[in-house]
Amino acid sequence: MVDAARACAGTRRDGTPCKGQALPSSELCWAHDPASQDRVKAARSAGGKARSKAARADKLMPAAMRPIFGCLLKALLDTRDGTLTPQQGTAMASIAGALVKTYSVGQLEERLAALEEVAQAPVAERRRA
Numbered sequence: 001m002v003d004a005a006r007a008c009a010g011t012r013r014d015g016t017p018c019k020g021q022a023l024p025s026s027e028l029c030w031a032h033d034p035a036s037q038d039r040v041k042a043a044r045s046a047g048g049k050a051r052s053k054a055a056r057a058d059k060l061m062p063a064a065m066r067p068i069f070g071c072l073l074k075a076l077l078d079t080r081d082g083t084l085t086p087q088q089g090t091a092m093a094s095i096a097g098a099l100v101k102t103y104s105v106g107q108l109e110e111r112l113a114a115l116e117e118v119a120q121a122p123v124a125e126r127r128r129a
């Protein structure tokens with residue numbers, strides 16, 4: 001077949017047709033083609049390591065940001081395996097970025113207000129604190 005954008009003939013774990021692009025030499029995408037299973041295994045193992053690093057990063061993250069991080073991590077994996085389209089992944093990353101910026105501004109405002117309060121207190125009061 002000459003069509004460059006043939007769809008993969010494989011099925012995903014949930015039984016729906018794979019949306020991946022078939023390899024030029026196969027009717028299957030790289031994730032389903034038996035010839036690329038070594039690379040698939042390596043990619044899965046890298047994903048597992050990323051998840052354990054994510055678990056450590058999760059503990060260092062402000063509680064309010066944790067659900068967003070979890071959601072983004074799932075979106076990353078879903079985009080990789082074709083459950084989400086790259087466009088959906090990009091939209092999620094963009095919205096999450098806006099949420100993080102809003103949260104960061106709120107945090108900075110709070111810290112600035114605390115600093116201003118200290119700076120405006122009389123010197124004697126500052127020394128006692």
Ligand SMILES: [Zn+2]
Binds near residue numbers: 020029
């Ligand atoms: Zn496939």
